[in-house]
Amino acid sequence: MTNRDRLLESARVLLWDRGYVGTSPAAIQQHANAGQGSMYHHFDGKRGLAIEALTAATQDMRRRAEATFGGSAPALDRVIAYLRLERDALRGCAVGRMALDPDVVTDEALRRPVEEFFSWLTERLRQLLDEAHRSGQIAPHLVPGDVSAALVATIQGSYVLARARQDPRVMTASIDGIVALLTHQEG
Amino acid sequence: MTNRDRLLESARVLLWDRGYVGTSPAAIQQHANAGQGSMYHHFDGKRGLAIEALTAATQDMRRRAEATFGGSAPALDRVIAYLRLERDALRGCAVGRMALDPDVVTDEALRRPVEEFFSWLTERLRQLLDEAHRSGQIAPHLVPGDVSAALVATIQGSYVLARARQDPRVMTASIDGIVALLTHQEG
DNA sequence: GTCTATATACCGATAGAC
DNA sequence: GTCTATCGGTATATAGAC
Incomplete structure (x- = not known):
C-alpha cells in the first residue's frame, strides 16, 4: 500500500470517527505513518484530502446498497433487506455525520458527495417502493417519495439515538418499528 | 441580562450551530460581549459552561414537547401533533447534533443531558402510543416501544437529510411519510 | 516523494491588577 | 466581577534540503 493510499484510508477513518472539524492533518499523518511533506505532496491540504476520502467512502456505501437492491425478490423485501x-x-x-458538520455543509465541494449519496439512496428506495405500491405490497395511500425519505431518515436518526444513549439496541428497536409500520398495512 | 446569562445563551447558540468541538471559548466570549476573565469566573471552563448550556437547552425542549403531549385529544393525535x-x-x-460529537459522547457529564432528553422523549411517546394501541388507534401488531424509537429517529434523521441536501422540504417529506405510515393502518 | 524546519494563527486556561 | 497579559500546546500550511 502506498503512502497516498494509506493517507486516504486514514482520512476516511478519522473523518468517520471525529468529523471534519475534529480531524487534524497531523492526526491523519500519524495514523497513516506518513510525514507532513508526503501528505501535502499528494493532496491539496486537509480539504482536498477530505473531498477525495469522502467521495471514495460514498462510492463504497453505494456499492453495498446496490448489492442489496438488486436481485429478484419482491420490491418490498429488498427495501426491508436494506x-x-x-x-x-x-x-x-x-x-x-458529515451533514451535521458546520464546515462541511457550508462548503459546496465537501458537501457534494454527501448530498449525492443521500439523493441517490432516497431515489433508489423510492423506485422500489413505487414497485411495491403498484403490486399492492404497500397501502395505496402511501406516497413512495415520502416513505423513502422517512426510511432513510429513520436509519440516520437511529445512529443519533444509539450514540446519545450509548446503546446499540436503540437502533434495533427503531428499525423494528419502521419495518412493522411498513408491513402488514392491512393489520 | 447579566454577563453570566449572556455567556450561557451564547454557548447555547454556538453549540447548536457548530457543535462542541467546533466551538471555542473565545467565540463564546465575543458573541456574549464578555471577556476571558468573566467567563472563567462564572464557569468551570468550556466544558462546565457547555454542560450548563446543554442542560438548559434540553429542559426547554422538554417543556415544548410536554405542551404538545398534554391536552385531551386522542393519544395518536397528540403524537402526530408533536x-x-x-x-x-x-x-x-x-x-x-451533540450525539455525533466525539468529545461529547465520550464525556459522561456532557452526554448525560443528551441521553436523558432522548430517553424521556422516547418513553413519553411510547406511553401515548400505548394508549393509542389500547384504544385501537394503531394496528395491533405494532410494538409501542419500537414505534416510538422509530418516530424520534425519523425526526432526527430528517435534520441530517435536510442539511445534507440543503433543502428543508426533505424534512417535510420524511414527516409526511412517517405520519402516513402511522395512520390509516387499515388502508 | 519524503523529510525537517519554520511560520502564523488559534486553542483552552491561568495570573494578577483593578 | 471584569480586564489584560501571558502561557504551552496545537492547527494548517509552506520552504527547502535530500
Missing part, C-alpha cells in the same frame, strides 16, 4: 443490513450503531454513519 | 411541530430543518437539532 433496512436490516448490519450497521455499527455506536460508531455512526460515515456520510451522515 | 411530529408536525415546526422545526428549523437546516439548522438541525440542538440536542441531536
Whole structure:
C-alpha cells in the first residue's frame, strides 16, 4: 500500500470517527505513518484530502446498497433487506455525520458527495417502493417519495439515538418499528 | 441580562450551530460581549459552561414537547401533533447534533443531558402510543416501544437529510411519510 | 516523494491588577 | 466581577534540503 493510499484510508477513518472539524492533518499523518511533506505532496491540504476520502467512502456505501437492491425478490423485501443490513450503531454513519458538520455543509465541494449519496439512496428506495405500491405490497395511500425519505431518515436518526444513549439496541428497536409500520398495512 | 446569562445563551447558540468541538471559548466570549476573565469566573471552563448550556437547552425542549403531549385529544393525535411541530430543518437539532460529537459522547457529564432528553422523549411517546394501541388507534401488531424509537429517529434523521441536501422540504417529506405510515393502518 | 524546519494563527486556561 | 497579559500546546500550511 502506498503512502497516498494509506493517507486516504486514514482520512476516511478519522473523518468517520471525529468529523471534519475534529480531524487534524497531523492526526491523519500519524495514523497513516506518513510525514507532513508526503501528505501535502499528494493532496491539496486537509480539504482536498477530505473531498477525495469522502467521495471514495460514498462510492463504497453505494456499492453495498446496490448489492442489496438488486436481485429478484419482491420490491418490498429488498427495501426491508436494506433496512436490516448490519450497521455499527455506536460508531455512526460515515456520510451522515458529515451533514451535521458546520464546515462541511457550508462548503459546496465537501458537501457534494454527501448530498449525492443521500439523493441517490432516497431515489433508489423510492423506485422500489413505487414497485411495491403498484403490486399492492404497500397501502395505496402511501406516497413512495415520502416513505423513502422517512426510511432513510429513520436509519440516520437511529445512529443519533444509539450514540446519545450509548446503546446499540436503540437502533434495533427503531428499525423494528419502521419495518412493522411498513408491513402488514392491512393489520 | 447579566454577563453570566449572556455567556450561557451564547454557548447555547454556538453549540447548536457548530457543535462542541467546533466551538471555542473565545467565540463564546465575543458573541456574549464578555471577556476571558468573566467567563472563567462564572464557569468551570468550556466544558462546565457547555454542560450548563446543554442542560438548559434540553429542559426547554422538554417543556415544548410536554405542551404538545398534554391536552385531551386522542393519544395518536397528540403524537402526530408533536411530529408536525415546526422545526428549523437546516439548522438541525440542538440536542441531536451533540450525539455525533466525539468529545461529547465520550464525556459522561456532557452526554448525560443528551441521553436523558432522548430517553424521556422516547418513553413519553411510547406511553401515548400505548394508549393509542389500547384504544385501537394503531394496528395491533405494532410494538409501542419500537414505534416510538422509530418516530424520534425519523425526526432526527430528517435534520441530517435536510442539511445534507440543503433543502428543508426533505424534512417535510420524511414527516409526511412517517405520519402516513402511522395512520390509516387499515388502508 | 519524503523529510525537517519554520511560520502564523488559534486553542483552552491561568495570573494578577483593578 | 471584569480586564489584560501571558502561557504551552496545537492547527494548517509552506520552504527547502535530500
